[in-house]
Amino acid sequence: MTENFSIRKYLRDLKLPFCPGCGIPTIMNTFLRAVHELGYENLNNFVFCSGIGCSSWIPSPYFNADSIHTPHGRSIPVATGIKLLHPKLNVVVFGGDGDIVGIGMSHFIHAARRNLDILVIMVNNMVYGMTGGQVAPTTPFKTKTATTPYGSFEQPLDATRLAVAAGACYSARWTTAHSNDLKESIKKAIQTKGFRFIEVVSQCPTAYGRRAGFKNIAEMLKWFKENSVPIHQAEKTSEKELEKRIIIGEFVERRRPTIGETIHAMIKEVQMNAEQN
Amino acid sequence: MRIAKPNTCFWQGSKACAEGAITAGCRFFAGYPITPASEIAEHMARRLPQVGGIAIQMEDEMASIGAIIGASWAGTKAMTATSGPGFSLMQEFIGYAFMTETPCVIVNAQRAGPSTGQATKCGQGDVMQSRWGTHGDYSAIVLSPNSVQEMFTLTVRAFNLAEKYRTPVILLSDETITHMREQITVPSVNNVEIVNRRKPRRGEKAFFGLEEIPPMPAVGEGFNVAVTGSTHDEYGIRFTADPLVHIKLVKRLNSKIRNNSNEISDFEEYNIEDCQIGVISYGCTSRAIYEAVEKAESKGVKTGYIRLKTIWPFPGNVVRKMVENANKIIVPELNLGQIRYEVEKASNGLAKVIPLNKIGGGELITPEELLATILKEAKTND
Incomplete structure (x- = not known):
C-alpha cells in the first residue's frame, strides 16, 4: 500500500541536522507516513508549532508547511492563538521533554485542561540533548547525566498520565522501537478532536546513551523493547515491578467539548443577542 | 453594539484603550490579571465577542503574549495588557516578536516597582525596560499616552505602527492614565486612519528580508511560511552560525525602525x-x-x-x-x-x-x- 511512499514530498530540500543514531528521523518518518496514509498529499492543512530543542527542529523548517518555531517551552501558547482563530487547521506541536514538561509544563497542563484541539507530540529522550546532556524532568532515577555526575537524585515525571489527569482527549506513549504502533496512534490522534498527546520515548546516543551506560544505539533500542510493558499488562503489575519500565499504549480516549467549540458558540450567541437588542 | 459610535463620553483610560484597539481592528486579546491593567482585559472580554473577536485569560503573561503572537500569524490584530511584573515575564516573547517581525501591541500600565512594589500605585519606572528589556540588539517603539483621549488614539497608532513596521509596539501607560476617568471624544471609525500589514502576492516566498519591511502571510494561506526566533535568512531558513546572515537580519530589523524614527516620533x-x-x-x-x-x-x-x-x-x-x-x-x-x-x-x-x-x-x-x-x-x- 505504501511501497512508493517517500517522505520527501513533505520536506524542504534541506540537510537534516540530527546526530547519527538519533531517534528523531524515525519519528519524522513515522509522522509523515501516518499523514500520507491518511491521504494528505501535502501539509497545507497543517500548522506546526515547536519550541527549542532537537525535536523542535522536526517541523522547523524541514517540513514544507507553515511552521512556527517559538522560544523554549512556548509552542503551546502560540498554538493556542492560531487554533482559536483557525479552527479548521490541524495544529500539531512537536517538542522535547524539557520543552513540553520542563519549562513549558504549565502551558501543557492548561491546554489539556482547556481541551485545546491540538496534537502534541513529545519526543522524550530523557535528557536535555541540544545543550549537551543535562538532567531532565524525565531522566530515570539514579541515571548519570552531565549535571548529575553521581546519578539523578530526582524521580522522573510521567507526562502521559499527567495529560490524562489534566483532561486530554487522547494520551498515548510509545518508543522509537514501536514505530508501527506509533504510526497507527498518530493516525488516530490526527483524526481525534480535543487535546491529544503522544509521548515517544526516543534514543539520544550522543547526549544520553553514552553517560547512561549504553554501548551503542542497538542496545538502547533493545532496552526500549525489553523494558516496555503494554498498559493492559501494567495494570495487573505491581508498582515495584514497574520501576524503570516504560508503560506503552493508549492511556485515554474520550470526547469532551473543545475550548474552540465553546468559544465560537458563545461568540455566535453574543452577536445574536447584540443584534436583537 | 459594534464599534464604538462617535460621541463625547466620560470613560476610564482602560476602556478607551480597549475601544481604541477594537476600532483599530484588534480581534484577539490574551491577558493575565494584574493591577492596574485588569480592567483592559475585562473590557476586552465583554466587547470582543460582540464584534466577533476572542478574548482569553491565559495561565500567565508568557502564555498571553505567546497567544497574541500566534493570533498575529493567524492574520489577526492582537493585543495583551499587563503591568511591570507581567511585562518582565513578557520580555522573552517581545524579543521573539521583534526577531520574527510579528505585529502586536503590548500595553504596560506602569505601577511602582521593582518587583511587586506597590501594586496599586502609579510609577514610571519601566521606561528603560520598555526600550532595553529583552536580550540582544533591538529597537523598540514605545508610545506614552497622557490622557484618556490618548489611551484611545495612541492605541490605534500602536496598532498602525505595529502593522506598518511589522514589529511589536508597546503602549507604555501608567496606573493614573489607565484608571482615571475623563472626557473623551470618540471619533467616527471612518475618520480614523487604520493601517493593515502588507500581504504577499501568490507565489512570493521571501517574508523575512529582500525588502526593509517584508510582506507578511498568515498560516493556512498556502505560503508555507517558516517562522523562527533563531537567526534566519529571507526565506525563514535557520542559520545558527553564519555571521553574515545574522548581521544582515539584525541590522535590517533595527534600521527599519531607526531609519524611520522621524516618522515614528511624535x-x-x-x-x-x-x-x-x-x-x-x-x-x-x-x-x-x-x-x-x-x-x-x-x-x-x-x-x-x-x-x-x-x-x-x-x-x-x-x-x-x-x-x-x-x-x-x-x-x-x-x-x-x-x-x-x-x-x-x-x-x-x-x-x-x-x-x-x-x-x-x-x-x-x-x-x-x-x-x-x-x-x-x-x-x-x-
Whole structure:
C-alpha cells in the first residue's frame, strides 16, 4: 500500500541536522507516513508549532508547511492563538521533554485542561540533548547525566498520565522501537478532536546513551523493547515491578467539548443577542 | 453594539484603550490579571465577542503574549495588557516578536516597582525596560499616552505602527492614565486612519528580508511560511552560525525602525525656540507641565516644553533644538531618573539637565512642585 511512499514530498530540500543514531528521523518518518496514509498529499492543512530543542527542529523548517518555531517551552501558547482563530487547521506541536514538561509544563497542563484541539507530540529522550546532556524532568532515577555526575537524585515525571489527569482527549506513549504502533496512534490522534498527546520515548546516543551506560544505539533500542510493558499488562503489575519500565499504549480516549467549540458558540450567541437588542 | 459610535463620553483610560484597539481592528486579546491593567482585559472580554473577536485569560503573561503572537500569524490584530511584573515575564516573547517581525501591541500600565512594589500605585519606572528589556540588539517603539483621549488614539497608532513596521509596539501607560476617568471624544471609525500589514502576492516566498519591511502571510494561506526566533535568512531558513546572515537580519530589523524614527516620533512642543527653561515630560507626569509653564511665564520666566508621545525612538532632534536656547532642562519623572539620561545625551552638555523625581505611594508631581523647580532654576545661574 505504501511501497512508493517517500517522505520527501513533505520536506524542504534541506540537510537534516540530527546526530547519527538519533531517534528523531524515525519519528519524522513515522509522522509523515501516518499523514500520507491518511491521504494528505501535502501539509497545507497543517500548522506546526515547536519550541527549542532537537525535536523542535522536526517541523522547523524541514517540513514544507507553515511552521512556527517559538522560544523554549512556548509552542503551546502560540498554538493556542492560531487554533482559536483557525479552527479548521490541524495544529500539531512537536517538542522535547524539557520543552513540553520542563519549562513549558504549565502551558501543557492548561491546554489539556482547556481541551485545546491540538496534537502534541513529545519526543522524550530523557535528557536535555541540544545543550549537551543535562538532567531532565524525565531522566530515570539514579541515571548519570552531565549535571548529575553521581546519578539523578530526582524521580522522573510521567507526562502521559499527567495529560490524562489534566483532561486530554487522547494520551498515548510509545518508543522509537514501536514505530508501527506509533504510526497507527498518530493516525488516530490526527483524526481525534480535543487535546491529544503522544509521548515517544526516543534514543539520544550522543547526549544520553553514552553517560547512561549504553554501548551503542542497538542496545538502547533493545532496552526500549525489553523494558516496555503494554498498559493492559501494567495494570495487573505491581508498582515495584514497574520501576524503570516504560508503560506503552493508549492511556485515554474520550470526547469532551473543545475550548474552540465553546468559544465560537458563545461568540455566535453574543452577536445574536447584540443584534436583537 | 459594534464599534464604538462617535460621541463625547466620560470613560476610564482602560476602556478607551480597549475601544481604541477594537476600532483599530484588534480581534484577539490574551491577558493575565494584574493591577492596574485588569480592567483592559475585562473590557476586552465583554466587547470582543460582540464584534466577533476572542478574548482569553491565559495561565500567565508568557502564555498571553505567546497567544497574541500566534493570533498575529493567524492574520489577526492582537493585543495583551499587563503591568511591570507581567511585562518582565513578557520580555522573552517581545524579543521573539521583534526577531520574527510579528505585529502586536503590548500595553504596560506602569505601577511602582521593582518587583511587586506597590501594586496599586502609579510609577514610571519601566521606561528603560520598555526600550532595553529583552536580550540582544533591538529597537523598540514605545508610545506614552497622557490622557484618556490618548489611551484611545495612541492605541490605534500602536496598532498602525505595529502593522506598518511589522514589529511589536508597546503602549507604555501608567496606573493614573489607565484608571482615571475623563472626557473623551470618540471619533467616527471612518475618520480614523487604520493601517493593515502588507500581504504577499501568490507565489512570493521571501517574508523575512529582500525588502526593509517584508510582506507578511498568515498560516493556512498556502505560503508555507517558516517562522523562527533563531537567526534566519529571507526565506525563514535557520542559520545558527553564519555571521553574515545574522548581521544582515539584525541590522535590517533595527534600521527599519531607526531609519524611520522621524516618522515614528511624535511629541507636543511649546515655545522650544524661545525658552530659557525647558521641561521634558511624558505620561501622567506631563499633565503638570501645562499649568506650571503657564504660571512660570506669567512670572516672566521664558519656559517651553516637550511632551513625549513616543518615548522610543527618543526624539533627540527636538531636544537639540530646545538646547539651542534653553540653558536648563527639567525632567520630571515618577522614578529615580530614566529619561533624564536620554535628555542629557541629546543635549550634549549645552544645557544643564535637572531631574525632578518622585517615587512611592502613587504621589504625582504637582504643577506647584514643577513650578517651584522652574522658578528656582530660573533664579540660579550655575
